[in-house]
Amino acid sequence: MTSGATTRIADPELADWLASIQSQEYAAPSISRAREKRSRPAGPEISVVRDEVLAAENAVPVPVRVYRHDAEKTRTTCVYVHGGAFVFGDLDSHDRACRRLAALGRIDVVAVDYRRAPEHPFPAAIDDVRTVLAAVRHSIGSDQPLGLAGDSAGALIAFSAAEAPDIAVDRLLMVNPNVDLTLSMPSVESWGTGWGLDARDLEWFVSKWAPTSAIRGSSTLDPLRRAPLATPMTTIITSEYDPLRDEGLALAEHLQRAGRLTRHHHLDGMVHGVINLDTVSPTARRWGDCFLTEFAEELINSRG
Template sequence: MSMDPEIAALLKQFGIGGPPPATPPTVAEMRAGNRMLSLAVAPDPPIEVGAVEDDRVAGVPARVYRPEGEGPVPTVVFFHGGGFVVGDLDTHDGICRRLCRDVGAVVVAVGYRLAPEFPFPAGFDDCVAVTSHVGDHIADFGGGVLAVAGDSAGGNLAAGVALAFRDEGRPLAAQLLAYPATDLSGKGGHRSRTENATGYLLTTAEVEMVTGLYLAEAAPETADRPPASPLLASDHTGLAPAVIACGDLDPLRDEGLAYADALADAGVPVEKRLYPGLVHGFMSFTDKSSAADAAVTEMFTEFGELMRA
């Protein structure tokens, strides 16, 4: 499978995808590089929505996007990717603006605490706190149903929140998981971790490094169960309907697809999507790649349909 040519050209332009550096980057370098690339590929000019406001929700930094128009609409709590270590409200601003516009939902983007300064479960606890607050005060947001969404590490967090809400009997209309990390145990033997280990933006070595930073202070068995590893939950019944989408050239591909299969086997309605030629992080490349743009259009359409079912 060859990489989407527009993404391949983009990665070449930024000097990404060659041999890994002899010395791993520092956390500060990782954050700076992620921010640089994310802002460089963001839609320009920014996608227009009804309103955007920075706030704190349940004490956690957040950015609230509101669509044009009046009346009740869904509310989506969104968790950004970045391996639990990098990423912020700015790096995913373009994704959240498009989600708000295309789905017609209020989007609450969560600036959860990052490792290694704040290892597991700090970030997850922030995500649960914000989603719970939004659910308890839904009239202050969209006024309609509540859903969660996230990409990569954010997909892991969204899946974990969905499991927590199921266990607490709290309503959740849908979940959108884009190339989610669902198995942090390191024991899954997922073929894509080997097939796509290097050359496609995210490397397996980077996955292992950030997982170690995230789980550094947790008990060893933490990685073998949710919320760290949603795939390893003993029971997936009763979860919110899901859209789960992965790029074919992603080291996280197989654990994302396995999570879709686990939900389907448990009777959860799932839209499972695998996009040829796309790499990890493709949601950020919609302004540069027609294939990524088409994938996100499909994902957001199906997610919106779940919330309005």
Template sequence: MEAPEIHPQAQAYLDRQGRLPLFPLSERNLRLLRTVNRVANWFQNRNPPAVGATEDRTISGPDGDLPVRVYRPEGEGPFPTVVFFHGGGFVLGSIGGHDRFCRHLTRASDCVVVSVDYRLAPEHPFPAAVEDAYAAVEWAADSRAALDSDGRLAVAGDSAGGNLAAVVSLLAAERDGPNIDYQALLYPGVGMTGERDSEKHVGIVLLEEDLEWFRESYFGSDLTLRNPYADPYQAEDLSGVAPATVITAGYDPLRDGGKAYAERLVAAGVPVRFDNYDDMIHGFASAPGANGIDRAMEAVEQIADDLRDEFGLES
């Protein structure tokens, strides 16, 4: 499942990151860590690709205003809509940090992309992020005029955001709406057991202590992880969820959990396209065109092509 060695561009990215001392994220001041993360994201997302328009707004969430950023493609609508959830272990990350990714996805897919700034742990543990994610999908489904939407709807996310995209797909299927036509899961945080082969890759991007900190901050206990709305791999029945694209990375602790979830979807009769980028690392696609990893754009274009196929859009 992994190539003989990490791709040279991914290794160069790791080498650049390695100039900073690597120690557990949990040992850093969280407020300072988020500030540093925002500054790094600003540099990473400078000079982003143009889209038709962007709009920062708030929508009604379960705990007050919920910030979202709307990206509209060039041309005349209406367009299909993709609701996107960023990664960051449920503790870090923001719509600003994935601005470049969402812009590229908008351009490549000709879809309106709605990026959601859901509440973060540990201040807001499970199920806060799920509640925000589902509220955002309901809002997108009910806001066709505001979004210039044609009513077709997909969800997407990377890492923790991939978990949320899978969870809201499950919730929508069980609650009979809103109708989600497709889900794109990029190295999703699902199906982790602590015993999968890929979990030996801790330390390449994330330390084992980092993963444990994320788990404790968001889930709180192993008992929560048995809840299918915390980890959809635990769901008894996945047969009603939307068709999916699942992308994993060879040198990623989350790889085998994502693969196992794709296999469960297939067993439930859900159409799935699964691809493992065997020479890539966790997080490789989050900043296409800025992190020096060409395969980041390849992943964005794959997701966009799959969305286009699902929605019957011309290439």
């Protein structure tokens, strides 16, 4: 925790959670430890939940989990790209988040089990999301709205995948996005220790996905360095005590100047990972319910 900082945590439950993190001795990151399964309470009931594999021509087949309210009806659909610092997270880690989006927004959701680093570095994850977007667009047809959402590392993967010129994405949601792989903005230092996302871990994980400084600093993976001409209308969620806060704020400003920003919600007193903190913090749950519902409504109405 930054010494001498004046802070106001969103609620007592979140403060207790942070205190438990700060009481633990730091351990260097490892892939195996990061991928350990952690149980979470089940999310809302959805009529149809099934695991599938989607494929496109000349592309690697991609496992997905589909959440549908009615197996017989095609409706507005959102593809979800989970966070996990490019190396962990899966269909189970964000199952609750996807169920919340589907239930709150009354939309269908397709979660992507993209290939992770270090076994599959950049651009494998982006290619997998593009495969899923193409398959879903073909399935739902050209008249139905298609959304894309991602949190943390998943937000950058989603942003990059959404810029494919042959896939029409109507709305993009980026929650606590990691869009500066150089990790050079001030908030990385200010909130990079004791706030739930350690900057030392993040740097190590990023290096597994984008293994060279040339890749990490390239305009291909830096939304702040290129004109977002093909970017869908975007909603961005940032948190006050998030090491990635400043890059999210910078992206919101960048997209606003380009006329590609739908909304930006800055969550005072909140930390990184708000999408999965709903079982910890009542405030995180309330804010998450709000922006997930809002995004789904705007997606449904995006075709006028």
